[in-house]
Amino acid sequence: MSDQDKKMDIPPQHQDHQPGSQQQMTPKPLAEMRNYKGSGKLKGKIALVTGGDSGIGRATAIGFAKEGASVVVAYLDEHEDAKETQRLIEAEGRECVLIAGDIGSEDYCRKMVETAISSFGRLDIVVNNAAQQYPQESITDITEEQLLKTFRTNIFSMFFTVKAALPHLKEGARIINTTSVTAYRGSPQLLDYSSTKGAIVAFTRSLSKQLISKKILVNAVAPGPVWTPLIPSSFSPENVDKFGEQSPLGRAGQPDEIAPSYIFLASEDASFMSGQVLHPNGGDVVNS
Structure with a gap:
């Protein structure tokens, strides 16, 4: 599919x-x-993908299945989305x-880990992907409740999940974290969200050093603007209408353009990588 085919008209x-x-x-996002x-x-591997019901998580879970892995999909309460992801994975014979x-x-x-x-x-692969964001024009508008919720969802969860998973991860296991281009270029409307994404970069680099002696590899992916459910649930209709136009490619990315980064990091192709961040962001050059 060409770049032009990936460009969609997004109504408010x-x-x-x-x-x-x-x-x-x-x-609908291209996530199948x-x-x-x-x-x-990934033949015979077992993966846990948080936020796997839709968007990047769904595309990654399906991509893992296409490569031979079975998947545990963790999600909040989007039951119909999750069932569709399950159907698509099972259609791949996994x-x-x-x-x-x-x-x-x-x-x-x-x-999640016990399941x-x-x-x-x-358990061979852990993908820490789930996140939420709540745009605010000023730091003075960010309540204590919002701040705690954003950090608990986006970064505390990664500590919780890795702590639970670590006793079960063997040599060669992979941990892949979803950060964001906002960790590198900032976002005035997403101050708390981008702060968590910066924390995820530091978490990835530090955890990779802690686990390197166990031969457990830890990396991250930093997507740019991607058409996922988080966008219409975060922004006003007018902002959604323009979403992605700021990227050098002039459009939002699709989940199926981001998932191959996770597949690469989960596979033996990335056996000499740890503590690194991949940047599928539509051409935005950032310091990595």
């Missing part, structure tokens, strides 16, 4: 519930990985287990 729209529903979006051809790179709950709860993060172990007996 808004959703009142975060992190949003893919079913309610117009047009229809043009991706697997080659067995197993998919769903678990709903709040990623900001350490107890839920433990349950993976009880369902499959092992």
Whole structure:
């Protein structure tokens, strides 16, 4: 599919519930990985993907399945989106287990890992992807409640999940974290969100050094503007209408353009990489 084919007309729209529903979006994000051809790179692997019900998480989970992995998909409460992801994974001949709950709860993060172990007996790949964002024009508008929720969802959850997963991860396991281009260039309307994404970069680099002796590789992906449910559930209809136009390519990315970065980092192709960040962001040159 050409770059022009990926460019979609996005009409004004808004959703009142975060992190949003893919079913309610117009047009639907390209997250089904229809043009991706697997080659067995993850055959027999077990992956846990948070926020795997839609957007980048859905595309990544389906891509993993195309490469031979079974997947535990963690999500908040978008049950119909999650069931569709499960259907698409099972259509690839792989197993998919769903678990709903709040990623900001350490107890839920433990349950995610327990579900993976009880369902499959092992865990090889952890993708910390779930996130939320609440735009505000001024730091004075960011309440204590919002600040704590953003940090609990976006970065505390990664500590909780890795803590729970680590006893089960063997040599060669992969941890892949979703940061953002906003960690590098900043965002005046997403001050708390971009702060968590900067923390994720530091978390990735520091954790990679801590786990390198165990031969567990830790990397991250920093997407640019991508058409996912988080966008209409975050911004006004007028801002959604213009979403992605600021990227050098002049459009929003699609989830199926981001997922291959996760597949690469999960595979043996990335066996000599740890502590690194990939930047599928539409051409925005940033310091990595």
